[in-house]
Amino acid sequence: MGILSICIPTRNRADLLERHLRHIATFKSHKYEIIVSDNCSSDHTPETVETIRSVLPGLRYVRQQEPLLDHEVHSASCALATGDYIIAVSDDDVLQEAGLLRAIEMMDRDSGIVAVYGARFPYDGARGFEEAIAAGMARTPRTEGIFGRQDMVRIFKTEKHMTLPIFRRSVFLNSHLPIPHLLPFDFHGMARFMKFGNIAMIKDCTALMWPHDQQNSGIIYRDETINNTLSDVEMFVVDAPEDSTRDAVDTLGLRTVAHYLLCSDQASRDGKFLLSRQYFLRALGRMTDGQDIARSFQDSHMVSMMAEALSQFFQVTGATSVLICEDRADCRAVADKFAERHPDVTIRLMNGEDIVDRPPRDEELYFVGDATIPRRCRQRFGAAGTRIRALDNFHNACRLVDDPT
């Protein structure tokens, strides 16, 4: 049986690393090389690794001389591997030996396979590993198979991710580079493997993901996460076989749109409605239709978007501490959501005529339903009368689609 190098990058998570290493130490097969690449941890990682040597004699520990960037940590841990096969896995996951052995066996038997992708299931810590695996398999069963380049675009269309491969070191050396703005080993990584042979997908679980407090799961709508994701799928297309390029490019468009919609969804769940709107618009910008879904987005989130716009206006107006809201239902609905964001702000309801007559004060901001009020205030009080917005202003600014004409 070929030797597997298990490569684990880590940084300041000694306890999680220890948990993972102790688990690996229980593996029955002895064909493993374990490499820990320590990205300049300032905690007790070096000591933890030392104490584990007794249970994991083959452990190799490399301490990086300067902090590496995100994209370099995986390749750094793989760089020193000497096994026939490699898996790069995170310190907080839990590798599953049965799945690894199955992958190794397959590659031992079939030299045309350069990488094997197993299943990865969530683990909540409450039950045994076997139970979690059984539950995962029941929930998301996967079809097994061996795939060549002719299947690349089909995989690109159907799979969400292609992560955590177990791959041949000999191919890895000829196919992979540490690439900035890119998470390693997703679609681009798969495409690189496929230049040198087939890939296999197996139903067996190779790792459980164990959620914990220290998780710095990159929020999907952050700049670097977006750029990584786009990079991965764009670079994938370059490696698609020439006769399926058109199909790959179209799929890239669909995936990009789908990803933006996912970001939009996540942002609205995080209460960031204007960001959600922005990602929705970005999706629309790459679609030829979509006015209908845009209209329904607008209908469900308009009040929340306006409240956020009002909140932003409030935040940049200096010393204001009171919101004077015209006393009508549509304004009150926005003001209620505004109040959730700013519990410290006093909100006063007032009718339109009183608002027009009221001399401006530095601490007061107005939000009105009658669109003519701001103009009347401005005529009356000049520049001082500009800390006022009409519901229509925000409504128009927040729209995604034009009114049907």
Next chain:
Amino acid sequence: MSTLSICIPTRNRAHFLERHLRYIAAFKELTCEVVVSDNCSEDNTPEVVESLRGLLPNLRYVRQRQPLMAYAVHAACCALASGDYIFAIADDDFTQEAGLLRAMEIMDQQPNVAAVYGRWFRHHGIGTLEETIAAGKSGMAGRDRLEGVFGREDALKIFHEAHTMEMPVFRRSVFLNSHLPLPHLLPFDFHGMGQFMKHGSIAIIPDCVVVMSVHDQQNSRQIYADEIINSYLADFETFGAGVPEEMRRRAVVEVDVRTINKYLLSMELAREQGRFLLARQYLMRALGHGRLKDIRQRVRDFEQVYMTEMIAEALSQFYRVTRPTDTIVCEDTPECFAVAELFFKRHPETTIEVMDAEEILARAHSDLDLYFVGDPTLPDRRRQCVGLANGKIRTYYNLRSACRILD
């Protein structure tokens, strides 16, 4: 007579702000208020603003209660404007009175024009601003440049032809109904233009509205940085989302074309800065959109010129993550030697020993050696000779193959 709000966001650059405000104070004809939005400066910005009140009676100063994100600063200072028209401009630039007067005149005469876009020129501190403007204008002469009044039906034409659409002078009444502070987005570029066009026309004029000063304190980011690329893409895409229904199909194509061009520009910059693997990546990203002609030829040209550089950079990355290393052992072949020379420029602190294959096979193992060899069979042969698996060895073929873009 209509009024203009000149809106200036600032942070910790009191001397630039003072320079700009004094410049504006010397305007002869323009009826304007100046709104300064101070993004929590820690320097003497508040005092400088106070001292200028005598010169600029219509100055309004707002100090932000908490530091704003980059995208919010422009929106913040425009939020407090009270003029009929607004112009948002940086603290270190020089607003040009003549250009602004012209823009206001156009909007006074044509109520349907929602925004006017003038020109701007860069001033490198040599000669007077007037000379910079004159030189800029003559530099533009002969170039095809858009000029005139454009409606929504022209949005895609402008998107296709214009480099950027920044620094508009715009109607406050339209702004209130069309603009939001958007994260991941540079304010007032194509998306901003598209929003103005939903409420009227825009005018593009030859007059100069700004002279931009070029100086040390400029925190210009690289266009390939995550946040900059994402801002540009967001701008293109949100612009695309705003074009009228019947132009959508073309809009999607134009968004794609601009995306590709941005990637190619990123590639150029990365290449100029010696980041060849990043340049390769942006080239691949551009290729991924499938619209470029002669893809294979482009890739061949790129690989032909930069392959050795890319390999040297890949070797350098390998070296960086496998330290400590005392000696780079390089096989004595012309390809390896060429790579080693470029590698040495990146790491002059290293010792490189050039040897032939036999010497490499005979060398005793040390964790402090890193091998770079030409003969693809050498790693296995050495493994047999020494009887030890060693991860710190790469062949020229490994790195070349990994750097290749197409088969």
